[in-house]
Amino acid sequence: MKAPSGAALSALASESFPKFVQSKACLPLVEQTDLFSRSIGEVTDIVEKEMYSFEDRHGDSLSLRPEGTAGCVRAAIQQNLLATPCRLWYGGPMFRYERPQKGRQRQFHQVGAEAFGFAGPDIDAELIALSARLWRLLGIDSAVRLELNSIGSPEARGRYREALVAYLAVHREALDADSQRRLETNPLRILDSKDPGTRAVLEGAPSLADHLDDESAADFERLGMLLDAAGIPFVHNPRLVRGLDYYNKTVFEWVTDALGAQGTVCAGGRYDGLVAQLGGRATPGVGFAMGLERLVLLRAELGVAAPAAAPDVYVVAVGEAAERTALAESERLRDALPAARILRHAGGGSFKSQMKKADKSGAPVALVWGEDEVAAGEVVLKPLRGGEQRRLPLAAVAPALAEIMTQGH
Ligand code: ATP
Ligand code: MG
Numbered sequence: 001m002k003a004p005s006g007a008a009l010s011a012l013a014s015e016s017f018p019k020f021v022q023s024k025a026c027l028p029l030v031e032q033t034d035l036f037s038r039s040i041g042e043v044t045d046i047v048e049k050e051m052y053s054f055e056d057r058h059g060d061s062l063s064l065r066p067e068g069t070a071g072c073v074r075a076a077i078q079q080n081l082l083a084t085p086c087r088l089w090y091g092g093p094m095f096r097y098e099r100p101q102k103g104r105q106r107q108f109h110q111v112g113a114e115a116f117g118f119a120g121p122d123i124d125a126e127l128i129a130l131s132a133r134l135w136r137l138l139g140i141d142s143a144v145r146l147e148l149n150s151i152g153s154p155e156a157r158g159r160y161r162e163a164l165v166a167y168l169a170v171h172r173e174a175l176d177a178d179s180q181r182r183l184e185t186n187p188l189r190i191l192d193s194k195d196p197g198t199r200a201v202l203e204g205a206p207s208l209a210d211h212l213d214d215e216s217a218a219d220f221e222r223l224g225m226l227l228d229a230a231g232i233p234f235v236h237n238p239r240l241v242r243g244l245d246y247y248n249k250t251v252f253e254w255v256t257d258a259l260g261a262q263g264t265v266c267a268g269g270r271y272d273g274l275v276a277q278l279g280g281r282a283t284p285g286v287g288f289a290m291g292l293e294r295l296v297l298l299r300a301e302l303g304v305a306a307p308a309a310a311p312d313v314y315v316v317a318v319g320e321a322a323e324r325t326a327l328a329e330s331e332r333l334r335d336a337l338p339a340a341r342i343l344r345h346a347g348g349g350s351f352k353s354q355m356k357k358a359d360k361s362g363a364p365v366a367l368v369w370g371e372d373e374v375a376a377g378e379v380v381l382k383p384l385r386g387g388e389q390r391r392l393p394l395a396a397v398a399p400a401l402a403e404i405m406t407q408g409h
Helices: 006-016 033-040 045-050 069-078 121-138 154-170 177-185 187-192 196-202 214-229 292-301 320-336 351-361 371-376 394-408
Strands: 030-032 053-055 061-064 086-095 107-116 144-150 248-256 264-270 285-291 313-317 342-344 365-369 378-383 390-393
Touching (some): 030 033, 030 069, 069 107, 069 285, 107 292, 121 144, 121 214, 121 264, 121 285, 144 214, 154 177, 154 187, 187 196, 264 292, 313 320, 313 351, 320 342, 320 365, 351 365, 365 394, 371 378, 378 394, 390 394
Parallel strands (some): 313 365
Antiparallel strands (some): 030 061, 053 061, 086 107, 107 285, 144 248, 248 264, 264 285, 365 378
16 A cells, blocks of 8 residues: 555545635634633633743733634634535644653644534534544554544533532542542543542443433434444443533544553544634534644554655766756656656766665666767666666657556556
């Protein structure tokens, strides 16, 4: 299998998500702090501990974006992208003040996809299928598993929160300090505590699944059936709540066991209230974001690191006249064959040393110019992996290369 290039990933994403929110045009790296605290939530890890916030010259609080959804929704509202259902994607650096370690950086990169205006779980399934397809392309599908949960409507979650707090308050002393604090601030996050004492208490806790509203429960069931039909296995993880306030109904994570504690490579869910909350007309939304550094690490861990892209042709030229011709002809070839990767030798050197480089480049063929070829208006096409070399008139080079490229693919 050929490793997908960045361009292949972009093409895949744009096929399913045609409108590209250009990061420079409308997804700035810096937003009003308030945008993040209102959408992600005041008492979440990201807003409480992880944002890079600063005051600008007017005393307004700005923050480096810790994630893409809030800015995407803001931009989509302001640019009137939400009048009809639409699918958007973006990519770029995100910033979080965290302890740097393997798979956890303070500046990392996400690719995210968001779909607006679709209320049913079929779009959740499509987003999940899109990510599953990416894992196959990247050769990591056997190392990731899909964990799914429904966190219901805000009302259902409110009722569940009360039940959970009532139960946990009785066992307060057995909870870890962080969870005791969260009892007042963000009790649902206690569900994904890793503390053994807290986990033991949670064994007997009321279950979120029992408190779901009918619509969320029905949508969750339908999502499961759609994924089954698409052959995408999943695990229902009733403790999956995600750390951001804007989610409702479906939440999901793609998780690997190969990266230790930094095991989540992609996460997302539904956020049906966010557009209205940020001032737009009520529009359902759902999306995910994947962490590129973790995907790269996982590929390395699995030994599927991308091979360096070899050029299609390496251009060798010995002597000044040959160099001039080679440069001009390489440009003409690039015009004639836009898809061809043409690597022209730079820096001079003997025929032997240039041919060594040509060989090392991994290109299947070299184009070789010496004084003789220049004088004759010809060039030598030299296969580097066996086969006879040919001397060709210049006009015949582009068709010959095109043929070699089709054979190679
Ligand atoms: P974690 O639980 O690992 O802190 P998260 O829940 O904070 O992850 P999200 O906010 O959902 O992560 O971000 C989506 C994805 O972005 C994560 O699954 C991960 O792949 C990546 N990611 C998040 N924070 C970092 C970071 N500091 N460094 C590298 N990748 C990150
Ligand atoms: Mg985090």
